[in-house]
Amino acid sequence: MDVQKLAKEILELVGGNANVSHLEHCSTRLRFTLIDDSKANLEALKKTPGVLGAVQNVQTQIIIGNSVVEVYNEVDKLLENDLVNTLETNAKKIKLSTRLLDFIVSIFQPLIPAIAGGGILKSFLMLAALLGLLDKTTQTYQILFFIGDAPLRFLPLLVAMTTAKKLKVNQLVAVSAVSALLTPDLTMMLTKGAHLFGQSLINVNYAYQVFPAILTVICYAQLEKGFTKIVPKVVRTFFVPMFSLVIVVPLTLFILGPIGFTFGQGFASVIMFMFEKFGWIAVAILATLLPFMVVTGMHKAMIPYVITSLGQTGKEIIYNAASLAHNISEAGATFAVALRTKNKELRSTAISAGISSLFGITEPALYGVTILNKRVLYGVMIGSFVGGGSLGLMAVEAYVAVGPGLATLSMFISEKLPNNLLHAVIGLVISFFVSFIATVILWKEPDNEENIKNLKATVLKTPVEGKVLPLENVNDDVFSAKILGDGVAIIPDKGEIYSPSDATVTMVYATKHAIGLKTDDGQEILIHIGIDTVNLKGKYFDVHVKEGQKVKSGELLITFDIEKIQSEGFDPTTIMVLTQPKAAKIVVTESNYVSQFEQLITL
Structure with a gap:
């Protein structure tokens, strides 16, 4: 992954440096506070290679995964001299409740690594003492305990x-x-x-x-x-x-x-x-809702409670138990998908996401599998409810603010409650197997042969006149490797882009070099003009439609100046890919050259 390139693309798609008031990151996400949320192009962000997903709720959150720190550092460098203090001066644009929640999350979110590191150290020390490996009365134990306790003290x-x-x-x-x-x-x-x-x-x-x-x-x-x-x-x-x-x-x-x-x-x-009032049902309900909270980023609103509870009482009794049930349920559901699916790509994604979930990181599972398949979501919710309920009934307590998973089970070690860790493990096993079994029963292959047989043929016309070029020959690894989807490229003779079908405009890039469409039968199409032409920042492009507009087949979408684009050193090759094709076989015309409104792709 080219993190520098990705950082530049992300910053551009959130509205540029001047639109960023605050930036931070958590374990998998970049979290932007923007001056104008409407300037962020969420659809384009979701389709950006290296981005797992994007949501907007209080903050604009871009899910990166395990490389989030590297990407954050590159974005931070780009912002270093331009980050502006405009959140307060633009207060009228932002609701008071939104500003307050953003303020709270921005304070508490960065605390997690220090508190988690110290807490895990203390839990390992307690484990060593329980196993007789380290005497609590020794100065070595006490000094190490002081180190672990320092972030909370x-x-x-x-x-x-x-x-x-x-x-x-x-x-x-x-x-x-x-x-x-x-x-x-x-x-x-x-x-x-x-x-x-x-x-x-x-x-x-x-x-x-x-x-x-x-x-x-x-x-x-x-x-x-x-x-x-x-x-x-x-x-x-x-x-x-x-x-x-x-x-x-x-x-x-x-x-x-x-x-x-x-x-x-x-x-x-x-x-x-x-x-005390609602008991185990509170943990069960929270665990069931966590898939939606994590997707929207609202689970971060629980951080102030967790940290305050740990500081005040030394323990936390609701959120971490619910989070353990949800994390492990995601793992159980994705492993069930890996077992049942016939799609090799989905199986690979599910296995990787399931392993990640076992260790407390659920975004790959959520964005790669769960929210794309409602039957998997139901399986996760069932496992989360049953697992969360069991953890609530056993009154499992947590002593560290960290994502619960196999690597952090020591967060449940207690000297006063010797069975607390055992109860956490029991809840973990229940969550996994209930979710696994539920998903195995509920699973239905989304793109089966029956769907393919019943699908009517769809014809997509050429969006631009020119020489046809196989997608594999495009001088851009993202397109040639078909990371964004299958399709075809055209070396244009005319600077005019037309709609290949009756469709709705779903996205117009801020730099005008690309446009997203959704056909009336649900095919999602991306038309990208030129290689690296995003760097032109809209020069030589004119867009004639807007997002949400319905267009007819053959309707003019974008005009561009081929000669000026080439004079700037850019390749004008135009790519059309199906980013989320329905179950269908893509057949590209055998012609070497296509004229305006000629048939280009048959589905």
Whole structure:
């Protein structure tokens, strides 16, 4: 995979540098906060080689898979000098609820690697102690435990960093403000009864806390911006931080800290109450809904609860159990598909996706198999409900914020509940086999011989006059390898693209060099003008239709200047591929040259 090329294509299809307000990534996705969501071309993104899928919900999320870090780094380089602080200035364009959820996800999502790494280390240490491999009383065990516990103990500092980054203020000063709350001497002073300006302070232990740090940095951000406007530039470097710190830390000790601490306690209590009220059914329902939540990215909204629960109580009792049931159900369903399907390509995809799901990464299964086949989705939902219900009935607790799977089962190790890990394994086995059996029973081959026999022949006319070129001979690996689909290429004589059939325009690229169509009988077609002509950024192209417009066979779609395209050094070869063909055999004309409206492909 050429990650540099992919990064450029993705950035272009989300509306360019100027449309990006914030960028982050999780284990499989690039997560963009865009100024104008409508500028993102989701259909084009979904068809981009290297992209597994794209969704838009609060953030524009582009599913990459295991190469997400490499792609993120390349996109980040492209944005480095252009990322603009326009989310706040464009607040009127974005709903308050959307901005709030984006703010929360942007703060908590980056915390996961540190918290997960430390948590897994602690769980392995507990396992070593249970097996008698390491004595808990030794300094070696204690020091390693301190290392694992550090991300949660100093969670306020991590939160301060991510909050300051999101608000685009000085991260080191923000961390310094929160650090003041964690100094051992102040902690001891608060325990014994501290006074500031003659007023008593509420005793709050700020270690492991989230919300006091968030409120502190929000307040600091306003102070920094305010003082920056009024303090002379010559002394701004040290006076702005000093004035901000001397105000925000006392204000936190008096007001913001106690408010944030109380809110955090209440937040965790509400979740515990819900579990006590609804019990196992809450876990079962959440697990059943997770396929839809993961596809839309809404599962990330659960991260604040998970991290807060771990910080407040040291455990989490709903989401991770539901997530384990769903992840393993995806594996069971995809392995069932691999067993039943006659399609070699689908079998290969299903096996790969199933292995990934066993280790807690479900996007390949969801986008490659599950959401494309409703019978598989039903199998996953059945397995998730039964597995989630069993985990809920056994009250399985998690102690680490990480995607549950075979490699992270240690997240369920508990000293107080010796059977907790065993119960998690039982729930895992139930989820896998229920989903596997359900999918085996429900599966029906989507493109069977009966469908092919009953399908009527479809004729696609030539979209442009010129010399016919086999797709395998196109000077572009994506098209010649038929990664996007089968079809044909034409070296054009005229710069006019016509609709090959009665169809609906599903996509018009922002750079005007390509167009997507869906014929009345459901065939999806991509017409791509030239090789690498995306780099022309729309020059020499004119589009005469718009997305959603119905067009007749032979209707003019795009005009382009062949000579000017060639003068810029680009190959004008035009490709027509069927990106999602229905069950059919593609027969290309035997003619070496096709004229306007001549038959080109028969399905």
